[in-house]
Amino acid sequence: MCRELRDYCQLKWQEMIDATSLIAASIYNDNSANLKIIKYPFLGIKECFSTTRYGYLMFTIFLNYLVAFVSAGLVYFYLLFPLSVVLYSMFLGPAGLIFAFLHGLAISNIVACHETRVSSRYFMNTIYTLRFNEKEIVPKIRYIRDPFKRINYESIPWITFIIISILKWAFFLLKLGIWYAISLIPVFGIILFKIQSSSSRGFSYFLPYFKYTGKLDDKRLKYIYYSAYGQWSLFGLTTGLLEAIPIVSGLTICTNTCGCALWEIDRTKRMP
Numbered sequence: 001m002c003r004e005l006r007d008y009c010q011l012k013w014q015e016m017i018d019a020t021s022l023i024a025a026s027i028y029n030d031n032s033a034n035l036k037i038i039k040y041p042f043l044g045i046k047e048c049f050s051t052t053r054y055g056y057l058m059f060t061i062f063l064n065y066l067v068a069f070v071s072a073g074l075v076y077f078y079l080l081f082p083l084s085v086v087l088y089s090m091f092l093g094p095a096g097l098i099f100a101f102l103h104g105l106a107i108s109n110i111v112a113c114h115e116t117r118v119s120s121r122y123f124m125n126t127i128y129t130l131r132f133n134e135k136e137i138v139p140k141i142r143y144i145r146d147p148f149k150r151i152n153y154e155s156i157p158w159i160t161f162i163i164i165s166i167l168k169w170a171f172f173l174l175k176l177g178i179w180y181a182i183s184l185i186p187v188f189g190i191i192l193f194k195i196q197s198s199s200s201r202g203f204s205y206f207l208p209y210f211k212y213t214g215k216l217d218d219k220r221l222k223y224i225y226y227s228a229y230g231q232w233s234l235f236g237l238t239t240g241l242l243e244a245i246p247i248v249s250g251l252t253i254c255t256n257t258c259g260c261a262l263w264e265i266d267r268t269k270r271m272p
Contacts, residue, residue: 022226037231037263041238044259045252057127058254061120065250068119069112076104076111080180087184099186106190107183109246116253117204124257125208131261194240199229201243202236205260235260 048054081104088096088103117124179196183189194201203225210216210224225232242252 019226023229027230040259040263041256044255047258048255061254062250065116068115072111073108113243121208125212127257128209128261198236199233202232
């Protein structure tokens, strides 16, 4: 058991080193090209509201968002709202109730946006398809090499697998608790919370295209995430700003996806 656990830790450590080198290279190289991606979410707004072809998709994604927002709100206000009120009231007095309520709306919106991007991938990929078909452009997926070794969980003894799973969940819950505490800082807490998730948020908009159109497996998706980390971070910062207002976020998820499609079309045109 100890040997398998050691091998697993060594493999994850090597994966972290490879990912760090890719992230450093992505931030250092192609800065001018990466900066151009910032404007595409705004171009997506113009595209979506200048035609009716996206009406059904926007309505469907918006409904998914509303369901996720209400569900996240119910969970937050039932489980965490009393704790937030107590913590805010300790420092802000009676105003703590207002801050706790606004914090609940912000957290519910962040969770709802995340869940909508996951549950609406099929519809998001349809937006890509519409744009590529309209421009009569064949999608081209960049060459993806594979530096990451796949962990074969089937060869790991069940007791070791359970220990690894427990450690993963413990780390996840610890990280969740830390970011919950940070998010309680008035104004700046939510901003920091959104900034730290910029890269994953930005990449999540491109994920349907890579996964369904590009047919990339998880290893290659991991590589493309780290190799263009700076690009996803910049796009995630912009989309995070557009997702800041609850309810309206249900619409901006669709416009942001349209912006991704416009970016991929322009990138495809530049490819040899």
